[in-house]
Amino acid sequence: MNGAWSAAAIRRAEAQLMSRLPPGTLMQRAAAGLAAECARLLRKRTPQGPKRNQGVYGATVIVLAGPGDNGGDALYAAERLARRGARVFAVPVMGDRVHPTAAAALVRAGGRLVATPPARCDLLLDGVLGIGGRPGLPGRALDQLGRIEAGTVVAVDVPSGVDVDTGAVPASAVTADVTVAFGARKPCHVLGRASLLTGRLVLVDIGLGDVLDPNPAVRVADEGDIAAWWHRPGPDDDKYTRGVVGVAAGSERYPGAAVLASTGALAGPAGYVRYAGSAAEYVRRTRPEVVCTPTVKEAGRVQAWLAGPGFGTDEAALAELREVLVSPAPAVLDADALTLIGEYPSVLSRREAPVVLTPHDREYERLYGSPPSEDRAGAAAALAKRLNCTVLLKGHHTVVASSDGAVWANPTGRPQLATAGSGDVLAGFMASLLASGMDPVRAAVAAAYVHGAAGGLAAEGGRTVAASDVARELPAAVGAVLSRGRGAA
Numbered sequence: 001m002n003g004a005w006s007a008a009a010i011r012r013a014e015a016q017l018m019s020r021l022p023p024g025t026l027m028q029r030a031a032a033g034l035a036a037e038c039a040r041l042l043r044k045r046t047p048q049g050p051k052r053n054q055g056v057y058g059a060t061v062i063v064l065a066g067p068g069d070n071g072g073d074a075l076y077a078a079e080r081l082a083r084r085g086a087r088v089f090a091v092p093v094m095g096d097r098v099h100p101t102a103a104a105a106l107v108r109a110g111g112r113l114v115a116t117p118p119a120r121c122d123l124l125l126d127g128v129l130g131i132g133g134r135p136g137l138p139g140r141a142l143d144q145l146g147r148i149e150a151g152t153v154v155a156v157d158v159p160s161g162v163d164v165d166t167g168a169v170p171a172s173a174v175t176a177d178v179t180v181a182f183g184a185r186k187p188c189h190v191l192g193r194a195s196l197l198t199g200r201l202v203l204v205d206i207g208l209g210d211v212l213d214p215n216p217a218v219r220v221a222d223e224g225d226i227a228a229w230w231h232r233p234g235p236d237d238d239k240y241t242r243g244v245v246g247v248a249a250g251s252e253r254y255p256g257a258a259v260l261a262s263t264g265a266l267a268g269p270a271g272y273v274r275y276a277g278s279a280a281e282y283v284r285r286t287r288p289e290v291v292c293t294p295t296v297k298e299a300g301r302v303q304a305w306l307a308g309p310g311f312g313t314d315e316a317a318l319a320e321l322r323e324v325l326v327s328p329a330p331a332v333l334d335a336d337a338l339t340l341i342g343e344y345p346s347v348l349s350r351r352e353a354p355v356v357l358t359p360h361d362r363e364y365e366r367l368y369g370s371p372p373s374e375d376r377a378g379a380a381a382a383l384a385k386r387l388n389c390t391v392l393l394k395g396h397h398t399v400v401a402s403s404d405g406a407v408w409a410n411p412t413g414r415p416q417l418a419t420a421g422s423g424d425v426l427a428g429f430m431a432s433l434l435a436s437g438m439d440p441v442r443a444a445v446a447a448a449y450v451h452g453a454a455g456g457l458a459a460e461g462g463r464t465v466a467a468s469d470v471a472r473e474l475p476a477a478v479g480a481v482l483s484r485g486r487g488a489a
């Protein structure tokens, strides 16, 4: 598991570490790692005009230097590049508020402090704001970003202008090709629109590992986690012991949702998929391995339910949802089931078994009363707490929140997944994980991860993607994630 730590947690860890080290040590570690990454990037640059040597020597580097230590890191890294022959121009973007010793070191190494740097450079270092930054960019930084054409933009620690702790981008911010982060990821690297401005993330170890709070603000699962959580069938297993999934989805009007959700469920680790609803004929024809019944009651005992996709929101759908909720089995509630809960919140009131809610933004609004804020992790956690459920809030960076406040960011997925029915596939797959005995938060995290990986496989080579394609790729995505995850273990 990877994690992302809040600015306050990073500062606490840094303070503890700094008390044992000579002053300036951490900044020099940060600057050394940053300069090394910049040198690697400059080696890859394509020189303009006649063939020249590539690398640090002769490269044009511009530093946008803010008033704090983030500017200090950037200036000290630039000093190292200047010593290796780079032409460095540093622009203090907050008047004369610039890290004085770092600026002096750069000047001693041959760098120049200027108000107007060249209009083109090989590498632009964004040292405007770090973890001490409030959202938004100072005007002078914005002006320079608008006029400089840079081969590569490297953000120092975080892309300046973002909200470090939430990943929101309420005002202007830097768009980086690469972000070189010190000590640990911050939430803005993995959440919300800020994660899209981060580019490739490079972590520089400055020795914080031992002093960081063991509980990160945001968790990020990796393939090793998913392989460790996955229930593999053993020689004594049969289809029942592997788990039975109940799928209450689809209707005469929306039979496709029943098929997509059932196909998602078939790709998971459970041994048996039972369908309950009025699209039974259609499911039977397309997925003969699914056992179909007309109602939830007739489906018998299952180890997890999915209710909602294409289900309808009429009286009959509400009655079936109530039937699912009296079952002691954990349940995934999606789509129409979320609309029904928004209208009749009391249906959840006596529920004790675990529930995972999987809203997109409009469904979230129906449940919470207002749309999710740009602080998507905070929004998911607030709903999870209020309804005492696990919440998977869908979107480009899907987040999962547990009712006790833990938050996970999903690192996989791509915009091609935003296609009708793809959520039905996800919900069915998740219900299979639950039926196999996986803890609800893990089931939500693992389902989002593998669903995103399946979307990646479906979109390979620039192919267009429909929900059936995502469903078709799920078994291959499971195989790839588990084999890589076991390899990593």
Ligand SMILES: NC(=O)C1=CN([C@@H]2O[C@H](COP(=O)(O)OP(=O)(O)OC[C@H]3O[C@@H](n4cnc5c(N)ncnc54)[C@H](OP(=O)(O)O)[C@@H]3O)[C@@H](O)[C@H]2O)[C@@H](O)CC1
Pocket: 014, 018, 026, 027, 028, 030, 066, 067, 068, 069, 070, 071, 073, 094, 128, 129, 130, 131, 132, 133, 134, 135, 136, 137, 138, 156, 157, 158, 182, 206
């Ligand atoms: N601590 C350590 O040991 C290590 C730290 N390291 C590095 O330090 C970085 C954190 O440095 P930092 O604390 O100096 O904060 P940083 O983000 O550079 O600037 C804050 C300044 O900006 C200002 N300001 C804020 N928002 C603004 C806005 N929107 N527009 C305009 N101005 C704004 C604010 O001024 P204020 O307005 O509050 O007076 C304040 O003066 C961290 O990300 C990492 O790179 C590494 O070297 C490793 C060791």
Ligand SMILES: Nc1ncnc2c1ncn2[C@@H]1O[C@H](COP(=O)(O)OP(=O)(O)O)[C@@H](O)[C@H]1O
Pocket: 335, 360, 393, 394, 395, 396, 397, 398, 413, 414, 415, 416, 417, 418, 419, 420, 421, 422, 423, 424, 425, 426, 451
């Ligand atoms: N811009 C995006 N980038 C990546 N994934 C996205 C994006 N928008 C939506 N998704 C994903 O696509 C799926 C869509 O689900 P949903 O909205 O429930 O669709 P449907 O109800 O039609 O099945 C979710 O897994 C969601 O996280």
Ligand SMILES: [K+]
Pocket: 070, 126, 127, 128, 129, 130, 155, 156, 157, 158, 159, 160
């Ligand atoms: K920065």
